Amino acid sequence: MERLVIEGGRRLAGSLRVHGSKNAALPILAAVTMADEETLIRDVPNLEDIHVMLDILRSVGAKVRYVDHQVYIDPTSIETTVIPDHLMSQMRSSIFLMGPLLARFGMVRISKPGGCSIGSRPIDFHLKGLEQLGAEVIDRHGYIECRANRLRGGAIFLDFPSVGATENLMMAACLAEGETVIGNAAREPEIRDLAAFLTTLGARISGAGDDTIVIEGVRRLHGGQFDVSPDRIVTGTLLIAGAVTGGHVVLTNVRPSDSTAVIMKLREAGVQISASRDILEVRESSELRAIDRVQTAPFPGFPTDLQAPLMALLSMAKGTSIVSETVFEDRFRHVPELLRMGASIKVDLRTAFVRGVKELSGAPVSATDLRAGAALVVAGDDIVARTKGRRARASPFSTVCYCTLWNIVDA
Numbered sequence: 001m002e003r004l005v006i007e008g009g010r011r012l013a014g015s016l017r018v019h020g021s022k023n024a025a026l027p028i029l030a031a032v033t034m035a036d037e038e039t040l041i042r043d044v045p046n047l048e049d050i051h052v053m054l055d056i057l058r059s060v061g062a063k064v065r066y067v068d069h070q071v072y073i074d075p076t077s078i079e080t081t082v083i084p085d086h087l088m089s090q091m092r093s094s095i096f097l098m099g100p101l102l103a104r105f106g107m108v109r110i111s112k113p114g115g116c117s118i119g120s121r122p123i124d125f126h127l128k129g130l131e132q133l134g135a136e137v138i139d140r141h142g143y144i145e146c147r148a149n150r151l152r153g154g155a156i157f158l159d160f161p162s163v164g165a166t167e168n169l170m171m172a173a174c175l176a177e178g179e180t181v182i183g184n185a186a187r188e189p190e191i192r193d194l195a196a197f198l199t200t201l202g203a204r205i206s207g208a209g210d211d212t213i214v215i216e217g218v219r220r221l222h223g224g225q226f227d228v229s230p231d232r233i234v235t236g237t238l239l240i241a242g243a244v245t246g247g248h249v250v251l252t253n254v255r256p257s258d259s260t261a262v263i264m265k266l267r268e269a270g271v272q273i274s275a276s277r278d279i280l281e282v283r284e285s286s287e288l289r290a291i292d293r294v295q296t297a298p299f300p301g302f303p304t305d306l307q308a309p310l311m312a313l314l315s316m317a318k319g320t321s322i323v324s325e326t327v328f329e330d331r332f333r334h335v336p337e338l339l340r341m342g343a344s345i346k347v348d349l350r351t352a353f354v355r356g357v358k359e360l361s362g363a364p365v366s367a368t369d370l371r372a373g374a375a376l377v378v379a380g381d382d383i384v385a386r387t388k389g390r391r392a393r394a395s396p397f398s399t400v401c402y403c404t405l406w407n408i409v410d411a
């Protein structure tokens with residue numbers, strides 16, 4: 001899908017079940033390579049990145065079947081631990097295979113991922129951590145090769161609570177000899193999900209979801225079955241889309257406690273949200289208001305993946321909002337696109353000053369990454385006019401947003 005044409009002005013209304021999380025599913029699929037029996041993962045979203053990961057698993061010899069959001073993987077036939085370049089280059093998340101393949105087979109070779117559209121995205125924490133577990137890491141000619149007869153547990157401290165590094169090292173440590181302690185670990189819900197899955201396979205992990213994770217290595221991981229948790233980023237994006245169109249949206253299969261920062265910020269902007277155990281509901285909001293300040297941060301802070309969609313909403317909120325991006329160094333590439341649609345935004349280094357305008361107008365725009373694309377879809381949806389402080393639908397013909405999606409990378 002290279003091009004989306006969005007005709008704005010429709011109020012979103014209805015109920016939707018949120019699917020399993022992409023960011024949780026990707027490391028879980030990589031972790032399956034450590035098991036020595038068939039494994040079933042359920043609620044795996046039907047997305048391009050997921051299929052690239054499944055192709056990578058097939059390319060190393062695993063038997064994989066994807067049927068209706070369920071993935072059966074038999075890793076017992078894996079015969080190589082060299083990831084083909086053409087698959088590696090399609091998806092950054094292939095680096096999740098480093099820890100598991102190294103731990104299980106003693107060697108892994110990948111082509112080195114480059115920077116991407118949200119920043120330079122180094123993998124130094126992953127490599128340093130693997131070295132601390134006893135791996136020899138050879139970084140030459142654009143390839144990274146890691147070797148170790150058997151990894152041994154150790155103490156790792158991350159300079160920043162990187163989600164991917166925490167996941168990679170937690171996976172590797174499961175089959176290492178002895179105890180591993182990961183300090184300053186990421187606390188994202190996807191870490192908890194991965195730890196719960198690994199535990200199902202027989203791993204011994206405590207502290208996942210806190211900033212110190214302790215893993216007691218085991219000799220083998222067996223098969224098992226697991227349900228991936230709902231996608232909190234999709235949840236947030238749909239809440240924002242519902243709010244922007246003045247709609248009434250009910251989301252089921254959600255975990256409100258994973259979206260606390262987003263719910264609080266949307267309420268601050270005047271959005272009416274109610275939450276129950278596994279349901280979130282956005283009701284027609286009156287006027288959207290600017291937010292004093294929102295700053296992205298590792299969980300439980302405001303997620304960087306929702307910064308662009310939130311900015312699309314704030315572009316139409318009354319007053320000036322301040323949005324700071326602290327996680328990635330180059331994650332404002334959606335700003336010029338929103339400007340093309342009539343937004344008023346000024347950027348100073350990692351802070352954007354967003355002055356709300358009455359409405360946006362359709363324009364041809366480009367999405368530089370997945371979440372920026374989501375922001376532009378959200379912006380394209382909004383053409384509601386505000387009369388006397390109430391939101392009313394404008395003519396469906398007044399705005400057509402041509403959103404050309406190209407060069408999209410996974411984040």
Ligand code: UD1
Nearest residue numbers: 023121122123124125126160162163164165305327328411
């Ligand atoms: C994951 C998510 C992504 C989300 C991000 C932050 C997946 C597939 N992707 O990406 O959607 O936006 O978490 O919540 O789960 N860093 C280093 N060295 C490293 C690793 C990271 O300097 O070795 C830096 C990064 O450049 C970035 C920061 O740490 O500035 C956070 O990155 P990280 O948490 O690792 O993000 P990802 O795991 O790549």
